Amino acid sequence: MEAVILLQWTFDTFLGLGLLWLAWRALACPDLFRAIVLFVAFGLLLAMAWVSLDAPDVALAEAAIGAGLTGALLLAALARLRSSETNVEVAGQPEKKGLKVRNPQWLPVVVLLPVAAGLGYVVLSLPPDAVGLSAQVAANLETGGVSNPVTAVLLNFRGYDTLLEMVVLLLALLGVWSLGGAALRREDAPGLVLDTLSRLLAPVLILVAGYLLWVGAHAPGGAFQAGSVLGAAGVLLLLAGWRLHAGLAALPLRLALVAGSGIFLAMAVFTLLMEGQLLKYPPAQAGILILVLETAATVSIGVTLAALFLGGRPPNKQDHR
Amino acid sequence: MILSDYLSAALLIAGAVFFLAGTLGLLRFPDVYTRLHALTKADNVGLGLMVVGLAVQAESWAAAGKLLLIWLLILLAGASVAHLVAGGALQRGILPWKR
Structure with a gap:
């Protein structure tokens, strides 16, 4: 039995690391098409994570909406973006010439670090064995x-x-x-x-x-x-x-x-x-x-x-x- | 473990081998057409073996039928999508790889 638990644990670890890596790649990727493909892969892995958490309802919704339809919507948006770019060749031009728009890379980090710290604090301060509401739901399921x-x-x-x-x-x-x-x-x-x-x-x-x-x-x-x-x-x-x-x-x-x-x-x-x-x-x-x-x-x-x-x-x- | 468990395990492992081969082909083959070949051929058979392996364990005929239906749908979608991707690549003038 322990071997099965170890296998499960290894699988979950790879799943979690894979999710983080895919999320980072999807955000950092300069090629938008590639970013969308990575986002769809991210959605599929996320659906597997929900299955691993015994939440098949959420997994179904994530696979169908998060990975499937959102991916299709993003690709449709990208196609429109590209067709409008070829029609109007203005976007992105003035930045390169005169006005140098500086986009400080550290600014999001400064904003996001306190958010991450706050979220981490909230997660860590949760009671270790919370009852949740599932007992209440089960009690009222009859009605x-x-x-x-x-x-x-x-x-x-x-x-x-x-x-x-x-x-x-x-x-x-x-x-x-x-x-x-x-x-x-x-x-x-x-x-x-x-x-x-x-x-x-x-x-x-x-x-x-x-x-x-x-x-x-x-x-x-x-x-x-x-x-x-x-x-x-x-x-x-x-x-x-x-x-x-x-x-x-x-x-x-x-x-x-x-x-x-x-x-x-x-x-x-x-x-x-x-x-x-x-x-x-x-x-x-x-x-x-x-x-x-x-x-x-x-x-x-x-x-x-x-x-x-x-x-x-x-x-x-x-x-x- | 009873006989059906061994049968399931053998089928699932055989399916996993096909998935591994398909993934290797997807990563290592030289162009889009050969990669599609590796992906669709191997995944169709691999998934078929997995489905049969799981159907052996199914509690009812209805559950086994649902698994089979999933495989048939993926066969249809996989073959069609591979055809569409290859057609799109040909239209864009990507030449098939030659040694």
């Missing part, structure tokens, strides 16, 4: 409506956290949309391989999203994991050249985007009026209410992530008038 404690915490006991996360996602998309329209559709055909792959995978991904959503009630999974898989299907279709029909880009798209936050907010107001407490569901109906909330959240998260990848407001019918 939670679902048997997966993570889903019970996210959607019931601390539902307002998830509500705010949904709003944050929506605000991020509003920020991107306010910057301009979507990138123009690529003229060249996507090619047979990408076309076939997207046609084969999109239905499978939608099925997987539904499965993750459903299984979240009693096993690792849930709205964010399902939503990011749905978003991945959208990204794949967008890469293959698919674009939302202009008739659907106005109201239907917006409805899908706000469905999660909207239904969540409506539920919050309703429970506040009926039960006198924000997002306190009646125990008998908690399961079905959570499923409704999670379904709406999944659709919104998926559509929002795909829309973020598109990187701008898609053109709709009103624009053509």
